[in-house]
Amino acid sequence: MLRVRELVKEFDKVVIIDRANFEVKEDEIVSLVGPNGVGKTTLVNLISGHLYPTSGTIEYRGKDITTATPYVRIKLGIARNFQITNLFDGATVLDNVRICLFSIYGKIRNWVLSANHYKDVTEEAIHILETFGLSDKANLFPDSLSEGDKKVLDTAMAFALKAKFLLLDEPTSGVATADKFKVMDTIISAIKRQKMSCMIIEHDMDIVFDYSDRVLVLYGGEIIASGHPKEVMEQDKVKEILFGVRG
Ligand SMILES: Nc1ncnc2c1ncn2[C@@H]1O[C@H](COP(=O)(O)OP(=O)(O)OP(=O)(O)O)[C@@H](O)[C@H]1O
């Protein structure tokens, strides 16, 4: 589904991503792990089109999207959340999802909407809120939500963009430890039901273990390990990089 080849990203001559190679398959849930500041968000930005690489290629479903705009990528089915949630504070939970739906249907600039169209979008937004267990909070404003619910809403909005491939940058950051698994259960079951692929950046290794089919380790700009979480986490080099433990 997604193929990244020899990807390089420099900022002011400093190489952050250095010939990274990896693939994500259809229906696969992949976790991207690595120390703070190693370039995980940069990699997500390169895939979503919020940054362009210095060299290398990104293919999505056989199409070269290396230089495509974020808008084109969203239309192709690539959506993302943001590490810092990106909600419209002045709009209710329901309206946040509706705004996303209107934008994907190209209606945001259309003043006169047919009553039916408006009704369809509202129904779809309600359905998405049900999928993510947020229906009882539809009329609340985001600032009254818990951090966990804000994160779920942020993911629901990426989901509303009709994604086939979802990039989730730390979907549980800021969420209380006790709520993290509940948030992930909600997000992952929605993703699986829709048969979406997903790349998740996650620091919590318990979450990586429980929710990913495969884990990729980013270090020194490269993907240095890829495989089932259990086998990757047992590699001495990975333990040293992630936990500072020498094998
Ligand atoms: N737009 C930019 N301009 C210059 N340097 C940048 C830019 N974006 C990221 N960097 C640098 O690239 C490096 C990687 O940052 P990035 O945010 O991708 O790391 P990360 O792995 O997501 O970190 P964290 O785990 O803290 O979220 C950092 O040194 C950062 O300062």
Ligand SMILES: [Mg+2]
């Ligand atoms: Mg980051």
